[in-house]
Amino acid sequence: MKIAVASGKGGTGKTSVAVNLAALIADHRLPVPTVFLDCDVEAPNAALFFNPEIKEKESVDVLFPHIDQSRCDGCGQCVDICHYHALTVTPKRLVFFPELCHSCGGCAMVCPQGAIDEKPHRLGEITSGSIGSMHFMQGEMDIGNSSPVAIINSMMNRLEQFQHESPTDPICIIDAPPGVSCPVVASLRKADFILLVTEPTPFGLHDLQMAVELVQDEMSLPLAVILNKDGLGNKDVENYCQDQSIPVIQRIPFSRKIAEIYARGDLLIQYDEHIRMGFEKTWSIIQTHFSDANESKG
Ligand code: SF4
């Protein structure tokens, strides 16, 4: 069971929902492992709430072309094969734009002069550990890199390996990056159910619509909405969800008390009984969704 928590924009309370839901599930002490993945690799901060015990850190590298300019005759064959325009020939030298490179290896393959070989380039690292009985994994991209997809893919591969080795299907909570771009797709593509977190403002509605388009229309994944800062703004998000038959399964009130708990880096479910009951209801709805899905499978 893989539940991803996503949002069309940053600052909606996505990570707060992800960590509180994961902590609540862990509190139930179910006879299956629980895994938390922080895939918000450009700004991972779930660890601030969990304070995990770190057991391992591993570098994530990709292969980038390394050009020997002295052998390059400027033929341009590498430029022609690069669909991402990461190479260009100038009168003096071949220029490489690492932020556009997808590490396909095509340029090295076609160079008739053998002027390109590939060298590992560090993108970031994956940290693994535990929070009580819950497994924890966090990806973090190094400053100066621009494509976190390889880090997220590497985390998904580790999760799959963990699933294969686990005697029972684990419950995974994935904290996805904000937005609707490639890193979000990489984080959601193995998920079975998506929680979209938004707030009742015009920006919240706009970004929710983009997220619904990605998750429901393009990826065909089941979803539900959690409305954070309920009471702020207007009813447009609720009306939109009603029109689209998207369930709003939890409302987290806009309150100073909640903002203070969050600012301290504490879990809402430990300090507010009403919020805890809201997360219990969300967990119960998710479980019902999975048991209905299993029944209809057969
Ligand atoms: S294919 Fe090789 S020789 Fe041709 S421009 Fe690229 S690096 Fe230079």
Ligand code: SF4
């Ligand atoms: S490895 Fe692929 S994407 Fe990167 S520069 Fe070479 S051809 Fe372009």
